[in-house]
Amino acid sequence: MIELPMPVREAFDATNAGDLERFTAAFADDGVLDDWGREFRGRDEIARWSREESIGVHQTFEVTESRVIGDDVIVTADVGGEGFNGPSTFTFRLDADGRHIERMAITA
Template sequence: MTTLPPVVQQAIDAANAGDVDAFLALFADEGAVDDWGRVFRGHQAIRGWSDKEFIGVRVSLEVTGARRSGATTTVSALVGGDGFNGPSHFAFTVDGDRVTSMRITG
């Protein structure tokens, strides 16, 4: 399995810890979450999404694999919590020490 870039590991750790502030701090100011085609851009929009569908529903991410292509690391994970449960892929695009996008797919 590919070693995760520190910012990606920190994002997963923050989600698993239920720490939305730490999660948001990892995103660039104009960073975005693309949740199956629904795009949430900027910290306020990401927080609103996360409160309803991610950290706010006690998400848990069990990493099962990862692969890298350029600036993007795609993490395969088993998702648990009080929202969606099951396998998903999270494609994190990183610029330096910030996430510029996190795209969620099946």
């Protein structure tokens, strides 16, 4: 199993389990999710995004690689489900205490 910081692992595990509340709890209260330039701020907007484009379409993630560059945790995962399918890159920045995701950006 690829080692990931706790909130990053929690976000992937929660999505795979279809657990929206657990997914949004991995984010800081004022966290940001950037999906190819579309930003969703705060847990309510992140939950809306997930209902429409992630957990709501039964998205799954299989992490294939992880690396740390500076303050960023960069994860490559194969995405499955009823929406987008294929490899994606996720760049995470954690809050100061490392307990929550401050920013998650999804790119190619």
